[in-house]
Amino acid sequence: MALLEVKNLGISFGGLRAVDNLNMTIEEGSLVGLIGPNGAGKTTAFNLLTGVYQPTDGTISLNGEKIVGKKPAEICQSGIARTFQNIRLFSKMSVKDNVKVALHNQITYRLAESMLHLPGYFKREKEMDERAGDILRVFDLEQFSETLASNLPYGKQRKLEIARALATNPKLLLLDEPAAGMNPNETAELMETIELIRKQFQVTILLIEHDMKLVAGICEYLYVLNFGTELANGTPEEVLNDPRVITAYLGE
Template identity: 70%
Template sequence: MAMLEVNNLSIQFGGLHAVDNFHMKIEKGELYGLIGPNGAGKTTVFNLLTGVYKPNEGIIKLDGQDITGKSIIDINKAGIARTFQNIRLFKDMTVLDNVKAGLHNHHKYSTLTGILRLPKYFKVEKEMNERAMEILKVFNLDQEAELLAGNLPYGKQRKLEIARALATDPKLLLLDEPAAGMNPNETQELMDTIRFVRDHFNMTILLIEHDMKLVGGICEELTVLNFGQVLCQGETSKVLKDPTVVTAYLGE
């Protein structure tokens, strides 16, 4: 069974078909890329998958479960987490607390328990601290746990955003232009990090990216969007050589 299966997904804004008859199938454990020119509809697809938008047509299945039209919270609980092109960390909170924010789906106590500092509060906080530190160690961020997130270098902020998303214990991780704003050395380190995340967490990953070195270096399969429609799909090396992709996307 595929981790993500999307069929006939469509949405209109007024008379504009932002996404039209979109289809995609991602197997468990796959590292998959969604690419296309600016304005092709990539972020709209992410917003449909995560419940920000509700489709006019189509079906979205996550690990066999129909999540079409569900709320952002319900889709996150079902197992989809995402990062954003523009980093959205809690910059005035510590690195540790940013990751703990992602853990609250699975580690809970009541407001009253928190106010009164009952035994369960300390038990749950201890569990969250330990789990958050485990995740931070994966990204070599454990030494910065008590720093404010906004004081981290840009590349480490990107890593922290991925770490926070993973704290929700997703089945599918969506990365929205993770290499945006990075220098070549940071991009190479990010590629290594994404591969490690896939292998260490047994994660299925779908990413939007314009950096073709990153796409060609880590993605096993690609879907190319153009004007909201699927232009080409398949094995990365073949898709990137497809004449229609080269013309529409690479501008050659």
């Protein structure tokens, strides 16, 4: 059974059909890309998968469970986490605390423990500190754990956002243009990081990306959107050599 199944998914905003009849099947453990020109409907598709938007029609199933109609927090608890094209960190919180915020859906304590600082509170705080440290170590961010998120270089802020998403222990991680704004060296480092976290965290990844070198280098399968509809799907080699994709996406 596929981890994620999207069938005939669509959404209309007034007279605009932003996504139309989208079908995707993503197997557990895979790394899949969702590409297309600006305005093709990619981020709208992510918003549908995470419950930010409710579809006009179609179904979304995660591990065989239908998730259409659930709120974003419920979908996150079900096992889907995401990052955003525009970085959304808690800028005035430390790097470690940004990750700890995401751990609260796994490591919890009672209100009385928190208010009175009972032993259970300190035990769980220690667990979260240790878990946050483990995650930050994977991203080579542990030395910045007490740094304000806003003071990190841009590339490291991108990594922190991915680290925070992973802290929710997702089955499926959605990355929305993770290489946006990165220089070539940062992009190459990001590619290595994505491969590492897929194996170490055993997470399935679906990413939106405009950097074709990154897409061709790490993705195993691609779906292409154009004007909200699926234009093509297949291996990176098949898709990136498809004349329809070259015309629509690469502008050639």
